Amino acid sequence: MSTYGVTPDVFCFTPAMAALRRAGRVEDALALLERMRETRVEPNSFTYSALISACSDAGRWEDALRLVREMRRPGASGLGAGIDPPPFVWATAVHACGGRLEPALELLREMRAGLVSGAPLDVTAPGDVSPFNALLGVCGAAGEWEMALDLLDKLRRRDTPARK
Numbered sequence: 001m002s003t004y005g006v007t008p009d010v011f012c013f014t015p016a017m018a019a020l021r022r023a024g025r026v027e028d029a030l031a032l033l034e035r036m037r038e039t040r041v042e043p044n045s046f047t048y049s050a051l052i053s054a055c056s057d058a059g060r061w062e063d064a065l066r067l068v069r070e071m072r073r074p075g076a077s078g079l080g081a082g083i084d085p086p087p088f089v090w091a092t093a094v095h096a097c098g099g100r101l102e103p104a105l106e107l108l109r110e111m112r113a114g115l116v117s118g119a120p121l122d123v124t125a126p127g128d129v130s131p132f133n134a135l136l137g138v139c140g141a142a143g144e145w146e147m148a149l150d151l152l153d154k155l156r157r158r159d160t161p162a163r164k
Helices: 010-022 026-038 045-057 061-072 087-096 101-113 130-141 145-157
Strands: none
Touching: 010 026, 010 045, 026 045, 045 061, 045 087, 061 087, 061 101, 087 101, 087 130, 101 130, 130 145
16 A cells, blocks of 8 residues: 555554455454554554454454453553453454353453443443343353343343344
8 A cells, every 4th residue: 555655544454354354364364453553553443343253253262352352451552452342342252252151251251340441331231232142142152041041031131122
């Protein structure tokens, strides 16, 4: 791009990562994150979502979890972004766990512990239940149907509409 006088920004890198994900080229997508760092381009929630999805598609759940945690670390060190992950990013990371229930539950514990900004995340309030829907999928993949039914019951009790 710089050959054409265009300096790549987050709006260039993120779609490129998404394209690499669709092509199954997770290593190349992860390499673009390093290139962003080298050129001092700050990733955003969509950048991380594209990378976490790429890792999930490739069965690289540990890398997906590393990325969501990196996203939350303060950005001053250059190794984190200091971004509060929105629900869709948490859901993508939980989904990446596949049938691995413990890592998925650990992620949700982290989500419930609070946001980077220090604000508590109120999981009892109505809102986006996508991380919990992803956990229902993990429960199914792990054969934990009783846990899935319990989670569904808790979602209903808090008056948040679960997808039917």
